[in-house]
Amino acid sequence: MKVAVLGFKGRMGHEVVKTVLREADLELVAVLDHAPKEKNISEIADFSDLDVPVFDDLEKLLTDVTLDAVVDFTTPKVGYYNTKLVLAHGVSPVVGTTGFTPEQITELTELAASKKIGAIIAPNFAVGAVLMMQFAQKAAKYFPDVEIIELHHDNKLDAPSGTAVKTAEMMAEVREPKQQGAANEEEIMKGARGADYEGMRIHSVRLPGLIAHQQVQFGAEGQGLTIRMILTTEFLSCQASLFHPKNSRARYACLWFRKFNLMRGG
Known part of the structure; x- marks a missing residue:
């Protein structure tokens, strides 16, 4: 080939x-x-x-x-x-x-x-990332309150990452429509609450020393769930x-x- x-x-x-x-x-x-x-x-x-x-x-x-x-x-x-x-x-x-x-x-x-x-x-060829997106989609059906935090090296040019966007798209397929956070919340600094995808917030971190990480954070009354994926140098x-x-x-x-x-x- x-x-x-x-x-x-x-x-x-x-x-x-x-x-x-x-x-x-x-x-x-x-x-x-x-x-x-x-x-x-x-x-x-x-x-x-x-x-x-x-x-x-x-x-x-x-x-x-x-x-x-x-x-x-x-x-x-x-x-x-x-x-x-x-x-x-x-x-x-x-x-x-x-x-x-x-x-x-x-x-x-x-x-x-x-x-x-x-x-x-494909935004990510890692099996761990694939599974993370699958698990997040399953969880979103029962936990509509969710935010995504993705962390990458400081040379990455796009934000949010393709993996974060695809995760949000998949969760939106099964999640009941809901605006995350208080209805009357106010950003004292623009962008403090992150990007908004159908009511879900996505936060992008760019720092030297990082490779690729993503955390999907779910919250509910009296409980929470975190799904996290990390890619290492290896x-x-x-x-x-x-x-x-x-x-x-x-x-x-x-x-x-x-x-x-x-x-x-x-």
């Missing part, structure tokens, strides 16, 4: 490149960066023994290189454009970039279906390999994302 990696200089993109190189049935044929100084990946110390072209233009990459799949770990600003262009060229995208709107997801779903090709758009390299089609954990996550309208295609 011929693979290109977009955002290869980023934290996850770098790990994805190393994962592709480890797999005998995957071939790295191109990489992309928004402003590369290199023409070939061999100019980077970690990959000095390789001969893989570096592109700064996705259209040119898709035109010049024969591909089976494109892995995208870029930024929310360009993730939608990238995915749409990849699908338009008849190539399957595997997207770990977050920040897509529901309207964009719908449009990309229809495009993938029209091209009859598979595609994945998981960073592991997560890069989860997109591989032979990985059983990836299959579980992807099948589940398909069920809940996040995985697209055939």
Whole structure:
């Protein structure tokens, strides 16, 4: 399988490149960066023994290189454009970039279906995150008072995280409509109560030293429930390999994302 990696200089993109190189049935044929100084990946110390072209233009990459799949770990600003262009060229995208709107997801779903090709758009490939969202959805049916606190490293560009948004969307499917907090509450400082998703509050924390954490906090009279997921440094390299089609954990996550309208295609 011929693979290109977009955002290869980023934290996850770098790990994805190393994962592709480890797999005998995957071939790295191109990489992309928004402003590369290199023409070939061999100019980077970690990959000095390789001969893989570096592109700064996705259209040119898709035109010049024969591909089976494109892995995208870029930024929310360009993730939608990238995915749409990849699908338009008849190539399957595997997207770990977050920040897509529901309207964009719908449009990309229809495009993938029209091209009859598979595609994945997933806010998180971790099985722990998948289970957290499932458990939160089950709990929200009985605990309508709920808030989400997500914590990430300070280089993350989108807030709230895609995982937090998807968690809220799923809980909203089963949760009775309710505005969280006092009806006449007042924010002394704007944004103090966080983002509002159908009455649920979402709080985003960005600090150095963090990787990815999410806590779903439920409250009720005389009781409470906390569902928490933590990703460690060790998981960073592991997560890069989860997109591989032979990985059983990836299959579980992807099948589940398909069920809940996040995985697209055939």
